[in-house]
Amino acid sequence: MTYRDLLAPMAAAAREAGQLLLTTPRPERATSFEEFAEAFEAAEAPGAAVLRRRLEELRPGVEWADELDVLAGPPTVGEVWVVDVLDGAVQFLQGLPQFCVSLALVRDGEPVAAALHSPLLGETYLAARGDGATRDGRPIAPSAKTDPAAAVVTTGHPPFVARQPEAAAQAGRSFAAVLPAVAAVRSLGPTTWQIADTAAGRLDGFWEFGRDAANLLPGALIAREAGAVVSDTEGNPWTAGSGSFLAAPAGLHGRLLDALHGR
The missing domain is CATH 3.40.190.80 (D-Maltodextrin-Binding Protein; domain 2)
Known part of the structure; x- marks a missing residue:
């Protein structure tokens, strides 16, 4: 399976996890770090279970690294999933709309496939190494500004x-x-x-x-x-x-x- 072939199932997994975030009741706003951490873990858990299952089916045996421990030391040899089920947890827990599901397959320290999905916007960014980048299936390009x-x-x-x-x-x-x-x-x-x-x-x-x-x-x-x-x-x-x-x-x-x- 090429890196490009991974994108459609990665997108589907991200959308499934994103839908769970939308149906997860947002907790009362935390008043301490401990309450914040508990609320985050409760919000993240259903989507994390889905992604662990989907990514294992997609790339059996590839390890999962979460946001806070990924690549803390020398570059990882071989493949690893870099996953943030709730990227923008601060916004989510504060009742703000800016959050997304973030997935990347990293090989030897370099990203080779990526999927981002915003449940509220209903938008998905995808990229595979050497194959360009898209949003909702359409190629994207940066601004032409020079000033x-x-x-x-x-x-x-x-x-x-x-x-x-x-x-x-x-x-x-x-x-x-x-x-x-x-x-x-x-x-x-x-x-x-x-x-x-x-x-x-x-x-x-x-x-x-x-x-x-x-x-x-x-x-x-x-x-x-x-x-x-x-x-x-x-x-x-x-x-x-x-x-x-x-x-x-x-x-x-x-x-x-x-x-x-x-x-």
Whole structure:
């Protein structure tokens, strides 16, 4: 089975899990971290069971790595599923609409197939290495903008960013540097979905500081396959071990690198 052949069943699995999220009653808003964690686990569990079953049928024996432990060390040899059943859990639990199901097959540390599904939007992004990227079956491409002053860009941060204090500091400095150079800076929910929307031209760039492989791998593949430039914030090719991330159209990428460095 080729990576392209995986996309349809991956999409079906993501949609099934997404439908379960829609039918899961949202809990009362948590007032402590412990309550938040309990609410998240309860919301995620039905979809996780579906995805474990579907992905095992699709790729028997391939291990599953969740959002917080994926690729924490050296690149994994062979294949691993990178799964976030509820990407955007904060928004989901706060009653906000920006959340999605995120799946990627990673081989030797590189994403080779990805599926993102937004249950509320009813949209699905798909990409396979060497085969392009689509939204709802139609090819996508990044924005044609070249002027940062016309660009709407987005940013985010890794989960539990306090564990990466330098990343938090860099995020603050970069926001102050980029804001005067662009039309607007926003943070619009799940990292993966923001990168995919950049790949599709809805947004004009996404950057982040810190190590956040699980949230970046699916979007990185979609962006590359759509024709966006994906790098770290020094302009080097992005890998799962990189400490920063930038995805942007070719006509804006260099200008956004300059903005990030205050040039």
